[in-house]
Amino acid sequence: MFQVSETSIDTQALSQGMVNHSGGAFVSFEGRVRKSNDGKAVARLEYELFPEFCIEEGLRIIDEAKALFPLLEVKAVHRYGLLELGEVAVWVGVVTGHRGAGFQACRFIIDSIKARCPIWKKESYVDGPSDWVGCPSCETKSVSAPQIFSRQTRLLGSDSHEKLKRANVLIVGTGGLGCPLALNLAASGVGNLRLIDSDLLEASNLQRQTLYGYQDIGSPKVLLAKRRLEELHPYVSVEAIHDRLTIKNFDRYLSGIDLVVDASDNFATKYLINDTCVRLEKAFIGASIYQNQGHILAYEPGASACLRCDRPMQSPEGCTETCADAGVLGASTSALGSLEALEAIKILLGQKPKSLSEQIYLDFDTFENFSIPRLRNPDCPFGLDHKTARDFVYEEESLFPSTEFEVDWHDTHGKGSFVWIDIREASEREQSLSHAIHLPLSQWRSEDLLAYEGKTAILYCQSGIRSQKLVAALLREGLPLEVKSLRGGFAGTLNRRC
Ligand SMILES: [Zn+2]
Numbered sequence: 001m002f003q004v005s006e007t008s009i010d011t012q013a014l015s016q017g018m019v020n021h022s023g024g025a026f027v028s029f030e031g032r033v034r035k036s037n038d039g040k041a042v043a044r045l046e047y048e049l050f051p052e053f054c055i056e057e058g059l060r061i062i063d064e065a066k067a068l069f070p071l072l073e074v075k076a077v078h079r080y081g082l083l084e085l086g087e088v089a090v091w092v093g094v095v096t097g098h099r100g101a102g103f104q105a106c107r108f109i110i111d112s113i114k115a116r117c118p119i120w121k122k123e124s125y126v127d128g129p130s131d132w133v134g135c136p137s138c139e140t141k142s143v144s145a146p147q148i149f150s151r152q153t154r155l156l157g158s159d160s161h162e163k164l165k166r167a168n169v170l171i172v173g174t175g176g177l178g179c180p181l182a183l184n185l186a187a188s189g190v191g192n193l194r195l196i197d198s199d200l201l202e203a204s205n206l207q208r209q210t211l212y213g214y215q216d217i218g219s220p221k222v223l224l225a226k227r228r229l230e231e232l233h234p235y236v237s238v239e240a241i242h243d244r245l246t247i248k249n250f251d252r253y254l255s256g257i258d259l260v261v262d263a264s265d266n267f268a269t270k271y272l273i274n275d276t277c278v279r280l281e282k283a284f285i286g287a288s289i290y291q292n293q294g295h296i297l298a299y300e301p302g303a304s305a306c307l308r309c310d311r312p313m314q315s316p317e318g319c320t321e322t323c324a325d326a327g328v329l330g331a332s333t334s335a336l337g338s339l340e341a342l343e344a345i346k347i348l349l350g351q352k353p354k355s356l357s358e359q360i361y362l363d364f365d366t367f368e369n370f371s372i373p374r375l376r377n378p379d380c381p382f383g384l385d386h387k388t389a390r391d392f393v394y395e396e397e398s399l400f401p402s403t404e405f406e407v408d409w410h411d412t413h414g415k416g417s418f419v420w421i422d423i424r425e426a427s428e429r430e431q432s433l434s435h436a437i438h439l440p441l442s443q444w445r446s447e448d449l450l451a452y453e454g455k456t457a458i459l460y461c462q463s464g465i466r467s468q469k470l471v472a473a474l475l476r477e478g479l480p481l482e483v484k485s486l487r488g489g490f491a492g493t494l495n496r497r498c
Pocket residue numbers: 305306307308309310376377380381382386
């Protein structure tokens with residue numbers, strides 16, 4: 001709830017209305033009219049606001065707070081009109097399980113209201129005329145762009161800042177690659193970042209995903225990234241999209257974008273980025289990492305080979321191990337993500353980096369590197385000149401292959417009883433369904449399923465790939481029960497509900 005009020009805020013009534021026995025902490029904040037500001041004696045204060053815009057933005061802030069923190073209840077009220085000394089100007093209250101999240105949420109909400117809601121403050125002074133004022137401690141420091149970017153303009157030229165400031169970059173994924181990538185682009189003054197990611201932060205992410213902290217576990221990563229980037233670099237506009245990139249929404253999210261940078265962790269998304277960018281003639285940068293080995297490539301319409309020129313067919317998911325399976329060092333993902341940022345800056349400034357014409361491989365263990373020339377391939381499904389890309393139509397299933405033995409989470413509601421089987425390894429099960437049976441893939445014995453004969457078993461792993469492959473194999477075995485794979489796995493569906 002977010003409200004604006006022209007009359008006194010009844011803080012007692014608001015506090016009493018937030019009794020929730022599920023929460024161990026109630027934290028509130030009261031901002032009051034003080035008797036002096038900047039050395040001048042204040043007589044009274046007046047707030048002006050546009051109620052509709054203010055409430056709309058306030059509700060958006062409340063929604064973001066609920067997504068970022070485990071809040072059981074949240075309310076905020078802002079006064080407007082004339083206020084006397086000592087009166088409450090703004091009140092925020094939250095109920096949470098623990099005090100830490102309560103303090104953080106209160107601070108997030110009040111800071112966001114101050115920064116984003118269209119509210120103006122006019123102070124009347126005891127000894128003089130009134131004046132419209134800001135909050136000195138909340139205002140951005142008076143630092144000019146030349147001061148911030150002086151070191152890079154020496155290398156890139158005096159017009160580089162304006163070019164980067166006008167740039168619009170879409171970053172797909174805010175994980176191990178996406179964190180250093182977004183951080184470096186923001187710090188370099190790239191003016192407009194659009195981030196897309198559907199995951200919630202897990203404890204195992206903290207070792208390499210450097211925009212997040214311990215207190216953030218369980219929150220949507222993309223919202224956390226936006227908040228952190230805006231804290232560090234308030235001159236950058238950051239748009240956060242908590243969604244999974246698909247063939248159905250990609251065109252929309254590409255609107256107004258100059259450059260796409262892939263920081264995803266799966267082949268399907270990498271090929272989706274390639275195919276869509278080739279079709280819509282957008283530049284992109286891609287990178288992948290496997291243990292200590294990383295590689296990076298870039299694409300510009302009309303200037304370079306695409307991913308399908310290098311590898312016409314997508315490798316089946318599961319044919320290589322993921323970071324969860326193979327392990328990875330945070331310093332390596334940070335290095336590769338930073339290199340993506342470097343290539344992005346070059347392309348945004350109109351340069352032609354080596355990654356446009358060569359696929360570059362780096363070994364972060366030995367520091368050996370090599371590159372392979374990337375040539376347009378007559379076997380590319382888009383043709384040698386990529387001219388057929390606009391006419392190339394394919395089903396989403398070809399990117400995210402689905403099968404009749406997959407099931408969506410929504411389709412399981414109220415439709416019979418299911419046996420839920422978690423096939424992830426123990427180290428992956430930071431969260432799970434409380435009623436799921438754990439049968440890890442590494443110790444799989446199909447006969448363990450016979451105890452559930454006559455029922456429908458729904459198998460799930462982290463992303464739905466391993467369970468899909470396992471179910472396909474089980475169907476060939478002909479077990480006396482129905483087995484299905486949960487589409488999207490735990491990360492794509494269940495972790496939002498635990
Ligand atoms: Zn191609």
